[in-house]
Amino acid sequence: MTKTKETEPESVAGVSAVERALAVLTAFRRGDGALTLAELAERTGLVKSTIMRLAVSLQRYRLIARLPDGSYRLDAETLRLGTAYQQAFNLADHVMPTLERLASETGETAAFYVHHGEERLCLFRVESSSRIRLHVQPGDTRPMDRSASAQVLQLFANGPTGTDVDAKLPLFTSGATDPHAASLATPVFGVGQALMGALIVSGPVSRLTVERAQQIRGRLLDEAATLTLACGGTPIAPPTKKFTLRRKPLGRMRPKDL
Numbered sequence: 001m002t003k004t005k006e007t008e009p010e011s012v013a014g015v016s017a018v019e020r021a022l023a024v025l026t027a028f029r030r031g032d033g034a035l036t037l038a039e040l041a042e043r044t045g046l047v048k049s050t051i052m053r054l055a056v057s058l059q060r061y062r063l064i065a066r067l068p069d070g071s072y073r074l075d076a077e078t079l080r081l082g083t084a085y086q087q088a089f090n091l092a093d094h095v096m097p098t099l100e101r102l103a104s105e106t107g108e109t110a111a112f113y114v115h116h117g118e119e120r121l122c123l124f125r126v127e128s129s130s131r132i133r134l135h136v137q138p139g140d141t142r143p144m145d146r147s148a149s150a151q152v153l154q155l156f157a158n159g160p161t162g163t164d165v166d167a168k169l170p171l172f173t174s175g176a177t178d179p180h181a182a183s184l185a186t187p188v189f190g191v192g193q194a195l196m197g198a199l200i201v202s203g204p205v206s207r208l209t210v211e212r213a214q215q216i217r218g219r220l221l222d223e224a225a226t227l228t229l230a231c232g233g234t235p236i237a238p239p240t241k242k243f244t245l246r247r248k249p250l251g252r253m254r255p256k257d258l
Contacts, residue, residue: 020046021054025063025078030192030234034071085232091196092124094230098199098223099126106216108203112188113149114196115157116141120150128203147176148185152198159193166236170220172213174205182208184216186224189233196231199224 027043028035037048044051055072058064062077095112102110103126111125119141136142144150148171160166170186183202190196201216202208208216218240225235 017054020044020050021058024051024054025058025074028074032073034067034069034073036071040072089231091231094227095124096126098227099124102126102199102201102220102223103128105219106201106203108201108208108216111136111149111200111202113142113153113185113198113200115153118144120144120153120198123197130203142177145177146173148173148183149198149200150176152185152187152200153195156187156189156195159189159195160187160236169236170217170224172210172217174208174210180204182213184208184213184220186220187236188224188231189228189235191232193233196228196233199227 023044023046024040027040035043037051040046040051041048046054055064055066059066059075062075064072065075066072099110099112102108107128107130109125109128112123113120114123115121120143122136122138122140122142125136125138142150144154151171151173155161155165170184172182172184174182176183181202182205183200185198185200188196188199199220201220221237222239225237225239228235229239
């Protein structure tokens with residue numbers, strides 16, 4: 001019996017022709033109308049003849065349209081895909097794995113806070129594995145005080161500030177709400193750079209010190225950037241190489257609620 005030769009799996013590197021076509025499609029940015037061939041070439045790094053060939057396939061699937069003057073714009077299929085994504089999008093599906101990774105790698109509690117009238121609301125939370133932790137449950141509200149999460153929700157209510165505040169992320173506070181509690185927070189954005197919420201890591205001041213916050217900050221920023229991309233936003237800083245944190249030995253004090 002003749003054996004059928006199995007098809008070789010695609011390389012994890014992807015398919016170059018598809019990647020070039022996607023480079024053309026994703027060259028369009030928020031606020032763009034039509035782009036000329038020269039603009040597409042500049043943004044993608046591809047030669048014009050290659051872009052024109054790729055555009056034929058993209059036009060066939062109504063992903064882009066070629067205008068009479070030779071420029072290109074996004075076509076109706078991109079709207080359908082965007083709408084389908086929004087309808088299928090479940091914030092918890094993206095936030096909870098993020099919080100689980102942060103809690104596991106830092107040894108502290110990870111949470112996601114949102115605006116709730118004049119207060120901040122804990123929407124999602126994954127507790128620290130430590131017996132000594134901050135006792136706040138999803139659905140609990142806290143005042144808009146000087147804590148890191150409250151500051152993030154206030155400062156970035158209208159999106160990235162475009163000031164040096166952005167460069168100072170994540171924000172760290174110790175003892176702002178409770179003298180025994182510290183937290184580190186950074187914003188997560190969605191479509192149109194709308195603020196989705198504040199991603200935070202919190203713990204007792206005995207563990208979450210300034211030095212420890214400095215060790216955690218890169219991981220928190222990476223997770224916030226990845227979550228922002230999943231929500232359809234643009235990160236203030238793109239995600240970098242992932243790294244694993246060394247967990248600090250657990251303390252013995254029992255802090256009050258943050």
